[in-house]
Amino acid sequence: MADTEQTKKTSAPRRRRRRKEARPAELIEAGLQEFAEKGFAATRLEDVAARAGVVKGTIYLYFENKEALFRAAIHSRTAPAIADVQGIVDTFPGDTESLLRLVFHTMYEKLVKGDVRIILRIMISEGHRFPEILEYYHANTICIAKQLLTRILRRGIERGEFRADIPIDYPVVVAAPAITAAMWMMTFQQYDPLDIDAYAAAHVDIVLNGLLSRA
Amino acid sequence: MADTEQTKKTSAPRRRRRRKEARPAELIEAGLQEFAEKGFAATRLEDVAARAGVVKGTIYLYFENKEALFRAAIHSRTAPAIADVQGIVDTFPGDTESLLRLVFHTMYEKLVKGDVRIILRIMISEGHRFPEILEYYHANTICIAKQLLTRILRRGIERGEFRADIPIDYPVVVAAPAITAAMWMMTFQQYDPLDIDAYAAAHVDIVLNGLLSRA
Amino acid sequence: MADTEQTKKTSAPRRRRRRKEARPAELIEAGLQEFAEKGFAATRLEDVAARAGVVKGTIYLYFENKEALFRAAIHSRTAPAIADVQGIVDTFPGDTESLLRLVFHTMYEKLVKGDVRIILRIMISEGHRFPEILEYYHANTICIAKQLLTRILRRGIERGEFRADIPIDYPVVVAAPAITAAMWMMTFQQYDPLDIDAYAAAHVDIVLNGLLSRA
Amino acid sequence: MADTEQTKKTSAPRRRRRRKEARPAELIEAGLQEFAEKGFAATRLEDVAARAGVVKGTIYLYFENKEALFRAAIHSRTAPAIADVQGIVDTFPGDTESLLRLVFHTMYEKLVKGDVRIILRIMISEGHRFPEILEYYHANTICIAKQLLTRILRRGIERGEFRADIPIDYPVVVAAPAITAAMWMMTFQQYDPLDIDAYAAAHVDIVLNGLLSRA
DNA sequence: CATGAATGAGTGTTCATTCAT
DNA sequence: GATGAATGAACACTCATTCAT
CATH class of the missing domain: 1.10.357 (Tetracycline Repressor; domain 2)
Incomplete structure (x- = not known):
């Protein structure tokens, strides 16, 4: 899971693949900012994705839908408060x-x-x-x-x-x-x-x- | 075309209630409730209109657009507070x-x-x-x-x-x-x-x- | 200007009633100008009415619908050409x-x-x-x-x-x-x-x- | 959702044809025909889209709005004339x-x-x-x-x-x-x-x- | 995993048309 | 006859969601 690129070109390739498990957290963070600024309804997933440096389709790899991302974003900050x-x-x-x-x-x-x-x-x-x-x-x-x-x-x-x-x-x-x-x-x-x-x-x-x- | 109005509903059909002065206030009140409940973006003008007992097109007789209604709604409650x-x-x-x-x-x-x-x-x-x-x-x-x-x-x-x-x-x-x-x-x-x-x-x-x- | 009630009676009243049969021609002329400028679809009856100095409901006293006005407008200029x-x-x-x-x-x-x-x-x-x-x-x-x-x-x-x-x-x-x-x-x-x-x-x-x- | 693909139509369903390069030209061509037939105002983007074999939302992937499509359509035919x-x-x-x-x-x-x-x-x-x-x-x-x-x-x-x-x-x-x-x-x-x-x-x-x- | 082209279900807005006054 | 408030059916445009690649 860590070595996605089967040593493809020996040096360059680990460019953006470096954090697969960082993605959800990045999306959550991006979502949290957008949701806080615009509210749930006015937040566009495209903006969330852009803030996280991905395209909006990618969000659906990690979250079922907009609401799931929203819940995850909230949860990420409530418990340890x-x-x-x-x-x-x-x-x-x-x-x-x-x-x-x-x-x-x-x-x-x-x-x-x-x-x-x-x-x-x-x-x-x-x-x-x-x-x-x-x-x-x-x-x-x-x-x-x-x-x-x-x-x-x-x-x-x-x-x-x-x-x-x-x-x-x-x-x-x-x-x-x-x-x-x-x-x-x-x-x-x-x-x-x-x-x-x-x-x-x-x-x-x-x-x-x-x-x-x-x- | 011949059978238009033969005692259809016996009482209700006083559509088009004709109340130029009351309408804006009614719409503002309806809007205020909806905006407070759902926020600006999630509020549907159709719901605002329904709450005021009109269709959504009617809103545009009195307000330029959704935002104008929103502003009017807020203003209606700020000054005299x-x-x-x-x-x-x-x-x-x-x-x-x-x-x-x-x-x-x-x-x-x-x-x-x-x-x-x-x-x-x-x-x-x-x-x-x-x-x-x-x-x-x-x-x-x-x-x-x-x-x-x-x-x-x-x-x-x-x-x-x-x-x-x-x-x-x-x-x-x-x-x-x-x-x-x-x-x-x-x-x-x-x-x-x-x-x-x-x-x-x-x-x-x-x-x-x-x-x-x-x- | 229409709703001032003082001294209205006795002298003023034949103000706009003076030409009942001029109306259709005025509407046709107004329509012709608008249709020529904007085309049929983009012409708003409200603009036609305004140009003729009436409100848009008035058009329907003389023409069945927008298309009828359009036809009448065209006809007014074709025959005698x-x-x-x-x-x-x-x-x-x-x-x-x-x-x-x-x-x-x-x-x-x-x-x-x-x-x-x-x-x-x-x-x-x-x-x-x-x-x-x-x-x-x-x-x-x-x-x-x-x-x-x-x-x-x-x-x-x-x-x-x-x-x-x-x-x-x-x-x-x-x-x-x-x-x-x-x-x-x-x-x-x-x-x-x-x-x-x-x-x-x-x-x-x-x-x-x-x-x-x-x- | 369960009845997705059981040999439904045997051949047709290659929706989402994926052709980033061809699309704009197809849309322009479709738009040009519609605009020429109906004029700008009377042209419905839904019809343009249908003529190009897509849904109307797709137009907005390539053109900012109806007017932009219109301009693009015109430009496509003026220069090389x-x-x-x-x-x-x-x-x-x-x-x-x-x-x-x-x-x-x-x-x-x-x-x-x-x-x-x-x-x-x-x-x-x-x-x-x-x-x-x-x-x-x-x-x-x-x-x-x-x-x-x-x-x-x-x-x-x-x-x-x-x-x-x-x-x-x-x-x-x-x-x-x-x-x-x-x-x-x-x-x-x-x-x-x-x-x-x-x-x-x-x-x-x-x-x-x-x-x-x-x- | 990730992309991004495509979809389709909305929603804001416009406007021809109606009708009580 | 004339008004203008109200309607309702469109239509432009947006955006969450899907899916072939």
Whole structure:
């Protein structure tokens, strides 16, 4: 499988044959970009193929149809999304404020600055037409993130660092500013640029301290 | 040719309803629903027309093309979005916490529970392909909302109700949980229902008090 | 302009109602222009109506459909086309050369400079899709013109003015330069303007004298 | 899907004939016929495709749109139209009358009997809506033909074969009967058949000798 | 494996025609 | 008689999908 070209001409021939098993991943990556930019319906397989450096017929060697490519593209980014954050919470030695700051920092790096946000856009744009994708993403990313945050909040309460009566059932509230920032990056950023780091600091500040003056 | 109309359907046949003034609004409303559900590209004008009770050719009596209908649909919901909230801030008699609670309540009613959220979805999904729409929406809705929030925050500071050092340049942080809730309603609500009122309360609680215990 | 109700009664009202029976002719004229410019298929009834100052529904008060208007438009210009020339030939007192010059002069005025040429264009463009029109036009215009020319040629022969062996069965040859000039006016005139009068003189000169030098 | 190939039609199914090089020419030819018959607007790409043995989508593999096919079809017949006649004039050894007869013979073969006439019809029908085509055709065919004729006429004069005072600036007059015959073939031929060869002889006769008797 | 020519089922758009007013 | 809103049948053009090479 690796040696397709039976030593054809001894030197030149391994030109584009070099990665047979890289193809699906390349197509997925290309598809992901196109789908994120244009949405499912407006994405042309010809453009996906061109971005991956092949012709559009080639896509069908690896994916049954456009939708299969779409699903594969989404899946490629959902599962591992928070895997690495998981461990941190369990083993973090310091105070919970520091833990929260660390987790938020990671969120901003990946979700807001990184390209995880395009999955978010796709979910919002196309999610309801692909319910199992939405469900899968919810179960494997959103849910886990919620649990993670809940653990952190509980840790804060248990250690007396956070108020005992914080609304622990709604951890999304705590993370919401980052999600909103991710949206902003994909919409209004060019008209009204956001200084993400300062925004993130404001986020942490308000979530930790609230608005009210401590009279 | 002789047997044309002999009591064929007894009641229904009032085709060609003749309503020049109502039509554009009906088409816009129908279009808005379809565009929000399917996105621009996946929306079929035939479906829009059917939803408005006409045939697709009729759309072209009122709109130059699909894109013109799309723009009209968006515009129909952007401008007046916060007009009514404007007045409240200037004239509110009570303390700023109450004002903020009131404004948040309105936000949840309109943006999260109401159908303003579908505009938000469209902006996220299609915005970058229609830059002037995005810019218009930003200028006429987002910007005004930001200024509104900033005024409230400043009012809180000036009256000594809010901390003097809250990050007043990032009012989006304060409102973000509502925006995220609006998204949630359009994506994961069916898999993981959110009690909006409780969520809103949690939002207000955390934004006002923060997480930290007041030792 | 139609919907202003003030002072309308009493004085103004005979505004556009003044010619009920002028309508068909106006529509025919408008149609003729449009059909000549764009051809049958590319002509829009809306444009015809606009040119006649009515709305397109009005056309159907006078003509069964687009094709009926087309036929009516053609017919309006075919029959009387040569009627007036007929008499000249029979009664002309002078020599045949003068008669031919006179007839040619009329041809150039009407067919080449005038708007009879647009019928010619329509015949060439659309004729084979409307065979009865073509046949009608041939019978009522072309045929008569041919006979006319034949009579003139015969007159010339009989009077010893023309060669006895001129090809009397092909009178079209004699008139052809005028027909070609009519085409030219509608095609290349703007890129390569023709001085019609000089061309007409050349036409007469060659037809009468031929090219050969009379040794 | 299961019943694919069980000896269904025994011979025919060689769909997708795979002929990248032949296709454009086939489509052009098919288009030329349809355009000449129906005109640009009335020609349906589906018919063009059917005539070429493909489906209409295939056209778009080779031509950007209907107009591009139209232009290509016209161009396919304009340039080489008189190329071969060019040489004859320069090298012809005999007298100018013979030369003219030869050139006229070629004209009748190609323009009147052959299918070059359909280009003429298209120019008259559609020319003014495609000005560059008209200009291109004028520059590459009409103009050259005019120059050619002028050269012949001048040759005749210089050799003393033609009258010194023939109207050399209007060579179109000399060729016009052939052009008119080409039109005739496409219009009235079926109602009033023309014996082309006899007509051509009459043309030559009159152009050379004129009508007047050489008293 | 990969190509790319070809297909065919759409969808946006146009426009002749109808009909209630 | 005249209007103009509405219809519905086309038709140009697109693009996911197939398949011979």
